[in-house]
Amino acid sequence: xxxxxxxxxxxxxxxxxxxxxxxxxxxxxxxxxxxxxxxxxxxxxxxxxxxxxxxxxxxxxxxxxxxxxxxxxxxxxxxxxxxxxxxxxxxxxxxxxxxxxxxxxxxxxxxxxxxxxxxxxxxxxxxxxxxxxxxxxxxxxxxxxxxxxxxxxxxxxxxxxxxxxxxxxxxxxxxxxxxxxxxxxxxxxxxxxxxxxxxxxxxxxxxxxxxxxxxxxxxxxxxxxxxxxxxxxxxxxxxxxxxxxxxxxxxxxxxxxxxxxxxxxxxxxxxxxxxxxxxxxxxxxxxxxxxxxxxxxxxxxxx
Ligand code: 7PJ
Numbered sequence: 001x002x003x004x005x006x007x008x009x010x011x012x013x014x015x016x017x018x019x020x021x022x023x024x025x026x027x028x029x030x031x032x033x034x035x036x037x038x039x040x041x042x043x044x045x046x047x048x049x050x051x052x053x054x055x056x057x058x059x060x061x062x063x064x065x066x067x068x069x070x071x072x073x074x075x076x077x078x079x080x081x082x083x084x085x086x087x088x089x090x091x092x093x094x095x096x097x098x099x100x101x102x103x104x105x106x107x108x109x110x111x112x113x114x115x116x117x118x119x120x121x122x123x124x125x126x127x128x129x130x131x132x133x134x135x136x137x138x139x140x141x142x143x144x145x146x147x148x149x150x151x152x153x154x155x156x157x158x159x160x161x162x163x164x165x166x167x168x169x170x171x172x173x174x175x176x177x178x179x180x181x182x183x184x185x186x187x188x189x190x191x192x193x194x195x196x197x198x199x200x201x202x203x204x205x206x207x208x209x210x211x212x213x214x215x216x217x218x219x220x221x222x223x224x225x226x227x228x229x230x231x232x233x234x235x236x237x238x239x240x241x242x243x244x245x246x247x248x249x250x251x252x253x254x255x256x257x258x259x260x261x262x263x264x265x266x267x268x269x270x271x272x273x274x275x276x277x278x279x280x281x282x283x284x285x286x287x288x289x290x291x292x293x294x295x296x297x298x299x300x301x302x303x
Pocket of ligand 1 (some may be wrong): 028049091092125144145146166212214216217244245246247249250284
């Protein structure tokens with residue numbers, strides 16, 4: 001029988017000899033650079049979501065305890081996630097802001113615990129400079145900020161640590177953003193915003209290689225806005241930065257299909273496939289194993 005063709009994406013860290021040899025020589029803080037290099041060379045990567053909030057909307061506090069958080073991170077890594085995104089502040093529509101101390105208490109022990117047990121790259125999902133600083137010191141190697149580094153001091157922390165940053169678009173704040181999103185042209189406005197935030201970062205010393213952009217599905221967007229962003233995904237890819245896509249289990253699928261959050265796997269994964277076909281290569285998801293299967297198929301078809 002003919003041997004099946006290898007897929008383009010060797011997704012697990014250390015999957016082939018060359019890859020593992022390079023990784024062996026790299027300190028963990030450089031794994032993230034290697035993942036971005038992979039994305040720039042047209043291979044995909046998955047970021048697994050680990051919410052450590054008592055109120056995160058789709059895994060409702062289940063991973064709140066340290067051991068469960070570690071188990072979930074290791075499981076996602078085994079399933080093919082190359083980055084674990086840790087967030088201690090829920091940003092679902094209507095969520096209330098979390099005080100600094102509480103956010104630190106939620107995320108730092110989890111980062112330390114994962115660092116002690118795994119070399120998987122860790123991204124910190126926060127908008128606060130103090131949380132970024134503490135997370136990077138504890139072993140995170142990427143910043144994911146839904147506020148695109150607009151808070152004072154955030155760019156400086158990222159420059160100091162020379163880490164990749166994801167700049168995400170949103171309109172309004174999580175408390176009110178879904179009340180009545182307004183755009184003349186959502187694609188143009190999101191592109192302009194992302195370019196402006198990238199310029200602000202360059203001016204303060206962030207390097208081009210360290211910038212990732214994200215159109216911010218569901219953050220101050222109607223269903224039609226979200227569908228238009230997905231339809232025009234190639235325009236975000238043309239900005240010249242890796243594009244991170246976060247559609248996992250989002251309420252756009254609830255609105256479109258009338259499905260509860262636990263029944264959005266097929267729609268979420270299908271949206272990932274659409275985004276892939278339009279050029280996106282980096283995906284932030286809850287359902288790592290299923291998404292990796294879909295992406296392996298996408299890459300195999302392209303080879
Ligand atoms: C996103 C995020 C996203 C990036 C959240 C949820 C809500 N970060 N953080 N992109 N969404 N970069 O997980 O559904 O879409 S929180």
